[in-house]
Amino acid sequence: MNTIVLTGGGTAGHVTPHIALIPSLKENGWDIRYIGSFQGIEKELITKEGIPYYGIASGKLRRYLSVQNLKDPFKVIKGFFDAYKILKKLKPKVVFSKGGYVTVPVVLAANTLRIPVVLHESDITPGLANKIAMKGAKIICVNFEETLRYVGDKGILTGSPIRKALFEGCAEKGNQLCSFKAQRPVLLMMGGSLGSVKINNTLRKALPVLTKTFNVIHICGKGNVDDSLRELEGYKQFEYVGKELPDLFAMTDLMLSRAGANALSEIVALNIPSLLVPLSQAASRGDQLLNANAMKSKGYCEILIEEELNEETLIERLNLLHKNKLKYKNAMQQATQIKAIDKIINILNKYR
Incomplete structure (x- = not known):
């Protein structure tokens, strides 16, 4: 066996x-x-x-x-x-x-x-x-x-x-899930499986402005749904997304994300321009800052450090990201695509 x-x-x-x-x-x-x-x-x-x-x-x-x-x-x-x-x-x-x-x-x-x-x-x-x-x-x-x-x-x-299913999403199914009425670019925010209190709060403060330009999908983490915003047009929030995530990715134009390594791998593979807010060194060992800087040096993303995150800077950086989105998409498309699953399987099969 x-x-x-x-x-x-x-x-x-x-x-x-x-x-x-x-x-x-x-x-x-x-x-x-x-x-x-x-x-x-x-x-x-x-x-x-x-x-x-x-x-x-x-x-x-x-x-x-x-x-x-x-x-x-x-x-x-x-x-x-x-x-x-x-x-x-x-x-x-x-x-x-x-x-x-x-x-x-x-x-x-x-x-x-x-x-x-x-x-x-x-x-x-x-x-x-x-x-x-x-x-x-x-x-x-x-x-x-x-x-x-x-x-x-x-x-x-x-x-x-990276899960193969992430490349097989259907934007139409994503739209049905979110029930957005207006045709706008889609901003997807992911803060990790537990969510991010600071990014969640800042994004929600910026919603009156952001929803004039974007339809906003907010994956906010377990226990972080704000019931007072359930009926806000152009805004859809989820605690956690499982099998529906490929459909949401398929309709996404921009991402607001932490800088966990696995999330970054998915962002690059899917060629989604992103604004990264890495965990600060005070709250972590600094790995997300290093990850984000490596991404930025390759031209894949923009960074907003947590100490500078507020309603105004978030709106400004997201609008700039949207304006220049083709630049980031082109950089990611030219990246060497490593077939990670095949390489790892080949390594493990040597021990059979």
């Missing part, structure tokens, strides 16, 4: 590349299993795909002081023994890890059992989980060419897997 264990979690960005790979893994005869946390977003997303799911204890890897830092090492240790038992039973040929704190005990258990591990790093600089896991990995797949200098001889530029 050619069993492969996938692992990754904490955010949707650590799961969606797995989902993109699953159809090709099945076509190549892999028996797919998934190890994640008991209650993380990965459990909901993966069980929808019909993949057997195994939960383990997990402790968050924090870069700041917290009382939880005293408890979480014990959770990681328990997670290691949980993962060890699962892997020993499943006997996979290989573990493919996408990152996130839940992956650390899985990768360490795989190393102990001498199961090959292949990592994938989406950001320019490796996250803490992948930094810990790198020493025991056979291969480190990376999304950005700039990342190769951080991962040594194990690094291979593959790009990030």
